[in-house]
Amino acid sequence: MSKVQEYHVNFTLHECRYRLFHVIIDSLVHTIESFLGRWKCSLCKKTFTSYPEYALLTSGT
16 A cells, blocks of 8 residues: 555545446356546546456466
8 A cells, every 4th residue: 555545544535436346256247337436646647447356466377
């Protein structure tokens, strides 16, 4: 976690993106619809993406 995320608590919603996630549950692939929030720190103007717990980033392999 970056220092911005640790110390700045004043975030505003920058944008919201629609995404489909493929999740394996009991050997079956399920498609889950979700929205990803992009948040902006009002102090430093950096943006961050908030991912749900079931979303894993992979290298595409």
